Amino acid sequence: MSTDIFQAMAQSVIDGEKEEAARLARQAVTDGIDPLVAIDQGFVAGMRYVGEQYTLGEMFLPDLVLAAEAMKAAIAELEPEMARRGTARQVLGTVVIGTVEGDIHDIGKTLVGTLLSANGFKVYDLGVNVPLQTFLDKALEVNADIIGLSTLLTTTMINQRKFVQALEAAGVRSRFKVLVGGAPVTRSWAAEIGADGYSEDASGAVQAAIQLMQGG
Amino acid sequence: MSRPSFELISTEQVARILDEAFALLAHTGVRVSLPEARALLASGGAAVDENAEVVRLPEALIRAGLQSAPHSFTLYNLLGEARLTYGDDQVHFDPGSAAVNVLDADSGRQRPAQSADLLRIIQVAEGLPQFAAQSTAVVCADIPVPIGDLYRLYLVLLHSAKPVITGAFTAEGGQRMLRFLAGVCGGAQALRERPVAVFDVCPTPPLVYSAFAAQSLIDLARAGVPAEIVSMPLAGSAGPVTLLGSVVQHAAECLAGIALHQCAAPGAPIVWGGAPAIFDMRHGTTPMGAVETAMMDAAYAQVGRSLGLPTHTYLAASDAKLVDAQAGLESGISAVLAALAGVSMVSGAGMLDFLNCHSAEKLVVDAEAVRAALRLREGMHELTPTLGLEFFVGIDFRADFLKQKVTRQLFRAEQSLPSAVIDRGSVRAWEESGRLDTWARARLRVEELVAAYTPPDLPPAQAQELRERMAAEQKAVSA
Numbered sequence: 001m002s003t004d005i006f007q008a009m010a011q012s013v014i015d016g017e018k019e020e021a022a023r024l025a026r027q028a029v030t031d032g033i034d035p036l037v038a039i040d041q042g043f044v045a046g047m048r049y050v051g052e053q054y055t056l057g058e059m060f061l062p063d064l065v066l067a068a069e070a071m072k073a074a075i076a077e078l079e080p081e082m083a084r085r086g087t088a089r090q091v092l093g094t095v096v097i098g099t100v101e102g103d104i105h106d107i108g109k110t111l112v113g114t115l116l117s118a119n120g121f122k123v124y125d126l127g128v129n130v131p132l133q134t135f136l137d138k139a140l141e142v143n144a145d146i147i148g149l150s151t152l153l154t155t156t157m158i159n160q161r162k163f164v165q166a167l168e169a170a171g172v173r174s175r176f177k178v179l180v181g182g183a184p185v186t187r188s189w190a191a192e193i194g195a196d197g198y199s200e201d202a203s204g205a206v207q208a209a210i211q212l213m214q215g216g
Numbered sequence: 217m218s219r220p221s222f223e224l225i226s227t228e229q230v231a232r233i234l235d236e237a238f239a240l241l242a243h244t245g246v247r248v249s250l251p252e253a254r255a256l257l258a259s260g261g262a263a264v265d266e267n268a269e270v271v272r273l274p275e276a277l278i279r280a281g282l283q284s285a286p287h288s289f290t291l292y293n294l295l296g297e298a299r300l301t302y303g304d305d306q307v308h309f310d311p312g313s314a315a316v317n318v319l320d321a322d323s324g325r326q327r328p329a330q331s332a333d334l335l336r337i338i339q340v341a342e343g344l345p346q347f348a349a350q351s352t353a354v355v356c357a358d359i360p361v362p363i364g365d366l367y368r369l370y371l372v373l374l375h376s377a378k379p380v381i382t383g384a385f386t387a388e389g390g391q392r393m394l395r396f397l398a399g400v401c402g403g404a405q406a407l408r409e410r411p412v413a414v415f416d417v418c419p420t421p422p423l424v425y426s427a428f429a430a431q432s433l434i435d436l437a438r439a440g441v442p443a444e445i446v447s448m449p450l451a452g453s454a455g456p457v458t459l460l461g462s463v464v465q466h467a468a469e470c471l472a473g474i475a476l477h478q479c480a481a482p483g484a485p486i487v488w489g490g491a492p493a494i495f496d497m498r499h500g501t502t503p504m505g506a507v508e509t510a511m512m513d514a515a516y517a518q519v520g521r522s523l524g525l526p527t528h529t530y531l532a533a534s535d536a537k538l539v540d541a542q543a544g545l546e547s548g549i550s551a552v553l554a555a556l557a558g559v560s561m562v563s564g565a566g567m568l569d570f571l572n573c574h575s576a577e578k579l580v581v582d583a584e585a586v587r588a589a590l591r592l593r594e595g596m597h598e599l600t601p602t603l604g605l606e607f608f609v610g611i612d613f614r615a616d617f618l619k620q621k622v623t624r625q626l627f628r629a630e631q632s633l634p635s636a637v638i639d640r641g642s643v644r645a646w647e648e649s650g651r652l653d654t655w656a657r658a659r660l661r662v663e664e665l666v667a668a669y670t671p672p673d674l675p676p677a678q679a680q681e682l683r684e685r686m687a688a689e690q691k692a693v694s695a
């Protein structure tokens with residue numbers, strides 16, 4: 001019976017049905033299934049399948065995004081139970097992400113955040129036009145591992161550099177990995193400003209974040 | 217003679233799009249993040265929720281804006297010469313704007329654009345009659361950011377006798393550019409009477425006017441300098457997935473912009489423009505060369521035309537990374553569709569890689585597509601009293617039409633002459649001239665146009681004025 005419910009959980013993520021995913025998560029709690037097991041053997045299995053199919057070109061961004069939303073809905077239902085049991089989901093890392101001050105381009109940053117969270121990161125998306133201090137405050141508050149800065153404008157790229165400098169000035173540079181991205185951002189720019197990672201697209205961003213967590 | 221035209225949607229669909237856009241603005245409204253803009257709209261009868269910054273627009277307010285917005289306007293150059301009209305059933309093209317990179321012709325790779333690259337693009341576009349206007353084509357990485365938007369405009373004004381399609385990066389930047397223009401055009405009144413530039417203003421999809429965009433509309437309206445609304449629903453991400461759904465959003469964003477703009481200064485010139493794209497569901501990109509992108513453009517242009525407004529769109533651009541076959545086919549097809557759709561100003565030529573990259577070489581190739589598109593739009597000329605009969609007098613079954621005087625007299629009216637970018641020679645001639653492909657021919661053509669470039673005949677005092685004002689602005693910013 002457990003394997004049935006795990007399969008249904010995976011399927012709810014694959015289908016991107018967030019009400020169904022949430023319902024199955026509630027049922028798991030009622031049935032006394034360990035939330036961590038439900039996540040790992042149920043929902044994550046579905047997410048992994050969707051990720052693979054996306055890479056193969058068989059599934060598309062709407063599949064990926066709806067799967068991630070279903071996953072989020074399930075985890076939200078399981079969180080109180082995890083807290084009650086004193087356990088916590090093994091997250092790959094905590095990421096604070098946003099689009100820098102002066103820039104309101106939203107779509108790419110949101111996609112990166114969604115894929116990171118779908119792939120096991122805890123993501124705090126601060127939105128667009130975010131002052132550098134807000135990134136830092138949030139990162140300190142949630143003890144982030146990675147801070148992701150997005151910008152689409154050449155005129156605001158400078159804020160990525162300023163942010164790295166601000167981390168240094170605040171004496172916390174070594175506490176966070178800085179990941180940068182956005183259309184005009186290149187590998188050489190990332191190197192020049194002393195960022196830790198860079199990617200030109202969302203799936204690359206996940207790879208880069210995983211690498212950063214492995215200390216690479 | 218009838219002009220060929222492409223009407224993608226039915227009259228009923230145009231009416232439904234407008235009905236739904238009016239309903240959207242009346243019920244959902246738009247978010248306008250500038251208090252002054254909300255106040256202006258409120259005084260025109262809009263219902264404002266100050267906390268949410270949401271403005272709901274009654275149809276009457278929008279209709280009043282549509283009533284006062286002019287159906288056409290003329291653009292000038294710094295010499296005071298009328299150069300083109302937006303509206304009046306004219307179709308014009310200009311190079312795309314604000315690329316981050318250029319395609320370096322020697323290395324074949326993208327690199328950040330410099331002011332020297334902008335100058336080169338201006339010189340090339342100046343020699344191509346297919347482009348009625350210039351654009352501030354790239355953002356120059358070698359110019360300090362705070363004056364970057366002004367500096368591009370300055371470069372174009374100094375080096376071109378064509379009007380310019382431009383835009384600011386911040387509200388202050390826009391105000392600085394308007395001050396500058398008034399200064400070099402002989403005052404605010406002269407600028408209003410003979411505008412030399414059009415400013416793009418982008419709502420944020422879906423249905424948001426940022427403080428910057430709203431401020432720009434107000435400032436432009438009051439200055440009487442044409443504003444071009446560049447609405448860009450991205451179908452499936454920042455807009456509905458259906459093409460018609462995104463066209464409804466486009467209409468709503470344009471109507472809201474027009475309402476605000478006309479509240480600020482009734483009668484000021486404004487353009488029903490845009491740069492929508494479908495959202496590629498595999499790569500998360502915004503393909504400008506997709507046929508569905510061109511379809512949204514053709515449809516919204518039809519809506520704009522039905523309101524009698526001048527229109528604008530982004531086509532003749534490609535998502536290819538090189539000036540290759542993909543670049544040619546995407547830019548060529550979309551240039552033709554834009555011309556047939558009767559769009560007043562079509563921006564985008566020269567651009568690659570989702571508007572990220574500019575190429576002078578692509579611009580000269582695109583110029584050939586534009587030439588063909590404009591020729592197509594002229595339609596089938598009726599140049600003689602009979603359509604064909606008279607040509608056969610004395611022909612006696614010989615293929616001697618080349619000997620007829622009328623052939624020499626009329627062939628130029630019938631055939632648009634391509635440049636050497638298009639190869640129509642024999643294969644032997646092609647072999648002998650070094651087997652050049654389109655890219656190689658385009659490089660030669662660029663060199664040729666740069667060598668043949670002649671600067672505009674600006675009176676020395678005016679050129680001096682331009683330089684001094686630019687220097688003063690530079691100083692003010694670095695101080």
Ligand code: B12
Binds near residue numbers: 179313355416450570
């Ligand atoms: C849509 C769009 C807009 C929309 C944004 C809508 C929204 N809700 O987000 C609107 C209309 C608001 C807009 C406004 C402007 N825009 Co705009 N816009 C675009 C456009 C066409 C597409 C951007 C997009 O969403 N792409 C799709 C997403 C999925 O891709 P992406 O953002 O690149 O993200 C991917 C990667 O970059 C990466 N990534 C992104 N962030 C991060 C972060 C991290 C940490 C990592 C690792 C990776 C990563 O992964 C993402 C997913 O694959 C681009 C052209 C382009 N090709 O980029 C121009 C473009 C970026 N805009 C441009 C300009 C000039 C402007 C304006 C200044 C125009 C104006 N005069 O008003 C304003 C700026 C306003 C402001 N202050 O920000 C220029 C920039 C030029 C320059 N030199 O900087 C561009 C290049 C177009 C052009 N040539 O004119 N724009």
